[in-house]
Amino acid sequence: MKKSMKRQLLTLLIIFHGNLLLGQTSLNEINLNHGDYKVGFKHYTVSDSTRTYSRAYEYTNHKIARPIPVSIWYPSEQKLGNKSPLQVLNYFEILKEEEEWENLPNDQLLNWFYYPNTPENQLHLKEQTKAYSEIDFAKGKFPVIIYTASFQASSIENFALCEFLASHGYLVISSPSRGTDTRWFSNNLAMEIETQARDVEFLIKEAGNLAIADYSKFAVMGFSFGGLSNIIAQMRNDRIKAIVSLDGTERYQYELLEKSLSFNLDKMDVPYLHMAQKDIPDIVLKEDKIAPELNSKFVLYDSVRKGQTYRLKFHHLTHSYFSSLGILFSERDPRQDKSDPEIMESYKWVSNYTLNFLNAYLKEDENGMAFLETRPEENTSKEGLISQMVKQGERKVFSFQDFNDLASEQNYENLFQLYSSILKEHPSLKLPEGNLNTIGLQLIFNPKTSQQGINVFQLATKLYPNSANLYDSLAEGYLFLGNNEKAIESFQTSLNLNPNNQNAIIRLEQLKN
Known part of the structure; x- marks a missing residue:
């Protein structure tokens, strides 16, 4: 007897039932304009030893470290020769692994997991994607996107969007949406949000192991339930x-x-792009017993004050079609779904808005910002496809403490570059001379961080080149490290700036004798 593997779904996820029709689509019909990079793909599993987990279908009390399956899409410049891209089937093989049915025969995939086993869907499994397994990473550093999956879904559910972003120079890393104790969520959804947020934080650390990851440029991207955990993860991760x-x-x-x-809410101070489904028709609200206020109510958008916030509504998309698997394999609901060409076109614009938003805020790209500032009708050349609301965020006051936190995270290296990059976004940033002097001395007189203190004073003397006190402190630092030549040079500079500096006079006499 076949074991049912249909996911439990929340009513609020707006995945409807009724008289359903099958879609006739293909990956090529999305018509995405991919970037210049080839797309590499890797999948592996690591463990989070700080948490425990049980495999759902082994029916045992045995606990293991929480497994984190990791899917990575990345830019590559490798010459491919005769190498073949992945098929959609290869992604489904990852799905069955993440569902803990590793040994399920491939001919049972569609029977077992969520989607109708039709000739059309069998053809989708054979389609070629844009990704190539285990090819070389491109040279350089790339912004990182952490993708969070929907309710109990696979890391690969939005593979087409992830491939698209990787082709444009992003590293995209994802793991499945899993419950706290097993593969499946409990009834305590607040706890499951926390679990998924911790998975996001685990992936941030995992990205640090990848040489191509730009560890100063992270964004989160999530579908459906994944959006909840991303909000929490952002609120506690600068x-x-x-x-x-x-x-x-x-x-x-x-x-x-x-x-x-x-x-x-005070911590939600970064740019935020929310792309929503079309208004739910009255017949669906009534038959599926959905509260009509869901078409208009958005408390988070109304409440956010600090971050620049974009709210888009896609009038040809229902909820499930914000994922690659949804547009390819999901049944259509004739009560509300648009035609397949309209659905595919809308998914293309979801992808384009995602790319331009990330370009604007992670790459400081002027074209991306111009795209966001242009009316959707002008971007798409179509009326009624997308509507948009934008709310200006309050400008964040970037404090010395904020700067010092970031400087500490990078071990006080490349400080002038850090200062310059922050100054572009926060031109009012002030680094008081006295604060830099104090931090520098604190670091210098700790033998483990002495060089970090020197780095602080090198920044400080660039910002305050006429400060005799800073050069005097820098000289003390060199003296502490035993670099007498540099100490003499800095004490002399301090004395030139302030001929009455008695400490410099005494130290120079000692060092020259």
Whole structure:
């Protein structure tokens, strides 16, 4: 007897049932304009030893370290020769691994997992994608996108979008949406949000092991339930610089966010792009017993004050079509779904808005910002495809403490570059001379961080070249390290700036004798 593997779905996820029709689509019909990079793909599993986990279908009390399957799409410049790209089937093989049915025969995939086993869907499995397994990483550093999957979904559910971003110079890393204790969520959804947020934080650290990851440029991107955990993860991780939400459930279940101990609207201070489904038709609201207010209510958008916020509504998309698997394999609902060409076109524009938003805020790309500032009708050349609302965020006051936190994270290296990059976004940034002097001396007189203190004073003397006191402190640092030549040079500079500096006079006499 076949074991049913249909996922439990929340009503709020807006995945409807009824008289359903099969879609006739293909990957090529999305018509995405891919970038200049080849797309590499890797998949492996690591473990989080700080948490425990049980495999759902082994029916045992045995606990293991929480396994984190990791899917990575990345830019590559490798010459491919006769190498063949992945098929959609290869992604489904990852799906069955993440569902803990590794030994399931491939001819049972569609029977077992969510989607109708039709000739059309069998053809989708044979389609070629844009990704190549295990090819070389491109040279250089690339911004990192952490993708969070929807309710109990696979890391590969949005593979077409992830491939698209990688082709344009992004490193995209994803893991499946798993429950706290097993593959499946419990009834405590607030706890499951916390678990997925911790998975996001694990992936941030995992990205640090990849040489091509630009560890100063992170964004999170999530579909449906993944949007909730991304909000919480951003609120407690300063590394996350932007949020992309693909009809994220934070729009529908704001009360779940409020249950988190980490929830703090003052911390949501980064650019935020939320792309929502079309208005739910009256017949669907009535038959599926959905609250009509879901078409208009968005408490989080109304409440956010600090970050620049973009709210888009895609009038040809229902909820499930914000994912690659959804547009290819999901049944269509004749009560509300548009035609396949309209669905595919809308998914293309979801991808384009995602790319331009990330370009604008992670790459400081002027074209990306211009795209966001242009009316959707002008970007798409179509009326009624997308509507948009934009809310200007309050300008964040970037403090010395904020600067010092970032400087500490990079071990006080490349400080002038860090200062210059922050100054572009926060031109009012001030680094008081006295604060730099204090931090520098604190670091210098700790033998483990002495060189870091020297780095602080090198920045400080660039910013305050006429400060005798800073050069005097820098000289003391060199003296502490035993670099007498540099100490004499710095004490002399201090004395030139302030001929009455008695400490410099005494130290120079000692060093020259």
